[in-house]
Structures are given as structure tokens and as C-alpha cells.
Amino acid sequence: MPRDCTCSLHVSRIGKGVKSADLRDAFEKYGKIKDVYIPLDYYTKDSRGFGYVEFYEREDAEAAYDRRRDILIRRKPATIEFARGQRKTSREMRVNERYVDAVVGFGWYLGLLEWILQSAAWPAPFTEPAAPAPQP
Numbered sequence: 001m002p003r004d005c006t007c008s009l010h011v012s013r014i015g016k017g018v019k020s021a022d023l024r025d026a027f028e029k030y031g032k033i034k035d036v037y038i039p040l041d042y043y044t045k046d047s048r049g050f051g052y053v054e055f056y057e058r059e060d061a062e063a064a065y066d067r068r069r070d071i072l073i074r075r076k077p078a079t080i081e082f083a084r085g086q087r088k089t090s091r092e093m094r095v096n097e098r099y100v101d102a103v104v105g106f107g108w109y110l111g112l113l114e115w116i117l118q119s120a121a122w123p124a125p126f127t128e129p130a131a132p133a134p135q136p
Contacts, residue, residue, distance in 0.1 A: 007034070007061045008083035012050040014038075014073050020051075026071050027053045031060020052083055 011023060020036040027033060038051035055061040061082070064071065068080035 007056065007058050008052050008054040009061055009064060010050065010052055010081045010083040011073070012079045012081075013076075014047065014049060014051060014078050015076065016047045016049070018047060018051070018073055022073055023051050023053055026073050027055075027064050030055070030064035030067065032056045054083075 009027075014023075018038065020038055023036045023038070024033055027036075032055065033053060034056045035054040036051065037054075039048045040046065041048055053061075053064070055064070065080060065082065069077075071078065071080060
């Protein structure tokens, strides 16, 4: 379900144990909340450390944003910004995580390969001796 970007806040730096109810409790004093969403890691099912709070009215989201320094999630400060873009599906997040894992893993392999090829211990490639120059 797409988010209305003008009424949604992105809340980051939240702990892994934070639940939707914790975000709802922290933000409901600023207005009527439409939805609270905390993305989970597809494989571990742990919180990814951020969430979204969607209000019915933009003015309520602005009020919460204006008081962002006063909002504590489980007695800890969080970073609050207006959300951008659309909510990703679980499939999109799964593909992105696999891509990052593949690139990081492959990058490590390429670094090792480069180190081996540049290492002094690696023998130089065999080359044929140059033919003697013709004599006049």
C-alpha cells in the first residue's frame, strides 16, 4: 500500500525491540495516526532500525516534525524526517539485500584476486627469450 509522502514521517535510530505500539504511543498526541510500519529483515525478522508513522492530516505530521527533538522512543531519541518515495514491497527489499550481499562478497573476492596477482610471491608469467638481433 503506497504511503502519502506529505503525511508520513520516517523515524530512524530505533532499537531492534521497538514495536508499532511504541511508535504509536510516541506520536499519537500530535494527531490521528493512519498507519505505523516497521520494516523487518526478510531473513532474520528483526527490525531494520527504522519505521514510518503516517498521519491522516499533513498538519499533524508537521506538528510532530516540529517537536521531533522532544519525541522519545522507549526513552531514547530518534531521528525524524518527512518520508520520501513509496513503501517497498517485501520482494523489492529481498532483492536489494541479496544484491548488496552479492556485491560485497564479490568485491572481497576481487580484492583478494588483485592482491594475489600483485603479490611478489606470485611468479611472473613465462615469456620467450628475445631472439638475437641480426648481425650486419
